[in-house]
Structure formats: structure tokens, C-alpha cells
Amino acid sequence: MSHDQDDNRTDLGRPDLGRRGLLKCMGWAGTGALWTMSGGVGAAISLDQALGAPAKAASFSFLQISDSHVGFNKPANPDAAATYREAVAKISTLPQKPDFIIHTGDITQLSKDQEFDDAEQIIKAAGLPVFYVPGEHDMLDEGGGKAYLDRFGKGTKGAGWYSFDHKGVHFVALINVANLKPGGMGSLGGDQLEWLERDLKGRPSSQPIVVFAHMPLWTVYADWGWGTDDAPQAMAYLARFGSVTVLNGHIHQVTQKVEGNIAFHTARSTAFPQPVGGQGPSPGPLKVPTEQLHSMLGITTASITRGHGPIALTDQTLADPTLAS
Amino acid sequence: MNKILLAGAYALALAMGVADLRDLAAYAAPAVAAAAGPTVKIDNFVFGPEALTVTVGTTVTWINQDDIPHNIVANDKSFKSKVLDTDERFSFTFTKPGEYGYFCGLHPHMTGKVIVKAG
Numbered sequence: 001m002s003h004d005q006d007d008n009r010t011d012l013g014r015p016d017l018g019r020r021g022l023l024k025c026m027g028w029a030g031t032g033a034l035w036t037m038s039g040g041v042g043a044a045i046s047l048d049q050a051l052g053a054p055a056k057a058a059s060f061s062f063l064q065i066s067d068s069h070v071g072f073n074k075p076a077n078p079d080a081a082a083t084y085r086e087a088v089a090k091i092s093t094l095p096q097k098p099d100f101i102i103h104t105g106d107i108t109q110l111s112k113d114q115e116f117d118d119a120e121q122i123i124k125a126a127g128l129p130v131f132y133v134p135g136e137h138d139m140l141d142e143g144g145g146k147a148y149l150d151r152f153g154k155g156t157k158g159a160g161w162y163s164f165d166h167k168g169v170h171f172v173a174l175i176n177v178a179n180l181k182p183g184g185m186g187s188l189g190g191d192q193l194e195w196l197e198r199d200l201k202g203r204p205s206s207q208p209i210v211v212f213a214h215m216p217l218w219t220v221y222a223d224w225g226w227g228t229d230d231a232p233q234a235m236a237y238l239a240r241f242g243s244v245t246v247l248n249g250h251i252h253q254v255t256q257k258v259e260g261n262i263a264f265h266t267a268r269s270t271a272f273p274q275p276v277g278g279q280g281p282s283p284g285p286l287k288v289p290t291e292q293l294h295s296m297l298g299i300t301t302a303s304i305t306r307g308h309g310p311i312a313l314t315d316q317t318l319a320d321p322t323l324a325s
Numbered sequence: 326m327n328k329i330l331l332a333g334a335y336a337l338a339l340a341m342g343v344a345d346l347r348d349l350a351a352y353a354a355p356a357v358a359a360a361a362g363p364t365v366k367i368d369n370f371v372f373g374p375e376a377l378t379v380t381v382g383t384t385v386t387w388i389n390q391d392d393i394p395h396n397i398v399a400n401d402k403s404f405k406s407k408v409l410d411t412d413e414r415f416s417f418t419f420t421k422p423g424e425y426g427y428f429c430g431l432h433p434h435m436t437g438k439v440i441v442k443a444g
Contacts, residue, residue: 074411109394110410136431137431140408180431180433182400182426182428182436183436185433223434224434225432225434283370284391285392
């Protein structure tokens with residue numbers, strides 16, 4: 001079963017509702033929306049409904065944080081470190097304690113040591129293990145990503161890719177911000193694709209897979225470079241698996257697509273929003289009225305129920321009231 | 326224009342009895358330097374002008390006017406800037422004729438070129 005991109009984009013950003021309307025609606029609901037992926041169909045149920053489910057249903061959950069841009073201080077958000085701190089504080093209010101955090105890149109604004117230091121200090125407050133991939137903002141040191149690798153890349157391969165297993169789920173961290181080509185989008189490169197093929201080989205198709213990378217692994221908006229040129233090759237290796245969840249950042253807004261058994265999802269930033277693809281002069285920071293900023297920043301929770309394919313993703317904004325535990 | 330301003334400034338300095346004209350020269354220098362070569366402005370993730378034609382020996386200066394950092398990387402790697410934060414600049418002097426395609430290493434969909442003609 002397959003849906004093309006337009007169908008799914010229509011689902012998420014219904015023209016009669018619009019992005020702002022959708023956010024307002026979610027704000028009105030007082031929670032986030034919970035997306036369940038089943039048989040290739042994305043469906044939203046209310047978070048209250050989901051929380052009403054028996055607690056034992058979920059084997060474990062993990063959290064996605066993205067695009068913290070520590071060091072950013074421009075008009076769209078004069079203090080990105082402060083909103084990152086708020087996002088991390090949200091974690092302790094979640095009804096289920098996540099097993100770990102994945103950070104999908106753009107940890108810092110300019111790859112400065114001080115920014116990396118501050119970012120590490122801030123996320124430490126969560127008291128959880130953190131698995132990173134770099135964004136293009138984390139590759140700006142003299143060594144072109146060496147500063148990132150020295151801190152977070154121990155035991156990784158190439159530009160920093162790796163995989164691990166957790167409670168039966170296989171996690172794959174891919175790097176698509178290194179060695180970018182003129183006129184292109186994100187890029188995985190031949191070495192990493194070969195590694196991915198080997199990494200997946202021999203795994204049962206029933207094993208749930210979670211892939212995370214900074215830039216979207218599907219083409220969200222090519223004119224702004226929102227995609228990864230050689231992602232289709234990676235998806236070909238993943239197509240045989242019954243449950244694949246692809247988590248990305250980079251575009252600072254929630255968007256999703258389902259293709260076969262692969263569910264693609266991008267998370268909000270904790271620093272500043274960006275416009276919907278093509279709706280604005282550039283993908284630069286979107287300046288919104290101060291009172292709206294928190295409703296456009298957020299985190300994503302992924303809940304896994306062992307033996308029940310779909311991984312539920314819950315997007316929560318910094319403006320959402322604290323969830324009762 | 327600069328000469329007239331500078332002459333005016335000298336006259337003013339003399340009238341005010343300023344002894345050390347070196348300070349004044351230093352003050353005037355940035356304006357002269359900025360006018361020395363063509364500039365490419367980075368605005369809304371676009372290099373403007375996208376194509377620039379210069380003669381050999383010309384120094385081109387890129388200025389980032391976005392709230393997001395960019396850099397300038399030659400397609401053939403013959404030049405590469407460090408990352409440019411808001412309002413930061415990078416200059417490169419072209420010493421050989423040819424067509425130099427370049428892109429932003431962070432946002433590679435941003436491309437431009439400098440066409441260098443023999444003087």
C-alpha cells in the first residue's frame with residue numbers, strides 16, 4: 001500500500017485549515033496530536049485517548065529533540081539556549097520516562113566549542129543517554145566536523161554513522177550533511193550506503209527499524225534543498241522491513257509522509273520556526289510574534305509497543321500545558 | 326567622491342589643528358577598501374548577482390546578509406571561505422581567467438559563478 005507525497009501533504013496541511021490553523025487547533029486541544037502508523041495509513045487520535053490506553057501497552061519510548069541551534073541569538077529567537085532548556089525541562093513532565101534521547105542535529109549554530117559545551121550542559125539536565133547525528137551547523141569548525149566527532153562520534157564510522165539495538169528495535173544513525181555537492185540536497189554517499197546495506201543484511205524483516213538523520217530522507221521541497229539526493233537507495237534497502245520509522249529535523253516543522261511500510265516524520269526545532277516549503281522568500285528563520293514562538297517549537301516522543309508494528313509519534317510544543325502523569 | 330571627501334576632511338583637520346593625519350587616513354581606509362572590488366550579496370539564500378563577470382586581478386567580496394550562516398566553496402575547491410555569520414565577509418582575488426562555479430557548503434542548492442576574463 002502506498003500513498004504519494006501530495007496525498008499525505010494534503011492530509012497534514014489541509015488547504016481549508018492551513019498551517020497556522022492546524023497549530024491553533026492543536027493548541028485548542030491542549031495537547032499534541034498522536035500519529036499512529038498502521039498499514040501505510042497515518043491516522044491521528046487525540047493524546048488523551050492515547051494516554052487512556054493501559055500503561056503496559058508501550059514497551060518503551062524515546063524522545064527526539066532537534067535543531068537546538070545553541071548560540072543562535074537573532075530576532076527570530078534572541079535566546080535559543082533558553083528555549084532548549086525549556087524543551088529539556090519538558091522531558092521530566094512526560095507520562096512515561098523515555099529510555100533515551102536522539103538529537104537529530106544542528107545542536108549548535110556555528111560549531112563553536114562554547115556552543116557545544118553549553119548544549120551538552122543543557123541536555124544533561126534530562127539525565128538520559130543521548131544519541132546524536134550532526135546537522136550542517138555542526139560541521140563548521142576548521143576540521144569540517146572534527147569537533148563534533150571528537151565529542152559525540154566515538155566508535156562511529158565515516159562522518160559519524162552508527163547503529164545499535166534497543167529492546168528489539170534496530171536504530172540506524174545516518175549522516176547526510178557531509179561532502180555536499182554543488183546544486184544538490186543532503187547526501188549519504190557511497191561508503192555509507194554500502195555500510196547500511198551490510199548493517200541491515202541478515203536482519204529479520206519483522207524487526208522494527210528506526211532511522212534518524214538531520215536532513216529529511218525524502219524530498220519535502222527540492223527548491224530549498226529539503227531532501228537527500230541518494231535517499232532512494234537507502235529506502236530500497238529498508239523496503240523489505242515491516243515497520244520503518246524515519247526521523248529527521250532540519251526544516252523546523254512537523255511534516256510526514258508514509259510510503260509502503262516506511263513512515264517519514266520531521267520534528268520541530270527547539271530554537272526557531274521556518275516557513276512551510278515555498279511559502280516565503282527563503283528557508284530562513286521565521287519571525288513570529290513573541291507570544292506565538294513557543295507554540296512553534298517542540299519535541300517528539302516515540303512510543304513502541306513490542307509486537308505491534310506501528311510506532312506512535314507524539315509532537316508536543318513548548319506551549320502545550322504539562323501533561324499529567 | 327572619496328577624494329573630495331578626503332580633501333574636505335584634510336581641510337577640516339588642518340582648520341581644527343589636528344597634528345596627526347595618520348589617524349585620519351586610517352579612518353578613511355575602510356571606505357576606500359570597500360569600493361575596491363565588486364561584491365556578491367547573500368540575501369534570502371541567494372547569491373546576488375548569481376553570475377558576475379570580472380577581469381583578472383579583481384578581488385570579489387561576498388557579504389552574508391542573512392540571519393543564517395553561509396560559506397562559499399568553489400566547485401573545484403580552488404577557494405573556500407570559513408563560515409560567514411550575519412554581516413561577515415569573504416574576499417578572493419581571481420588571478421587566472423576562467424569560469425568559477427561555487428556553492429554554499431551548508432545549503433548546496435545555493436549556487437553562483439564568477440566569470441574571469443583576461444585583462
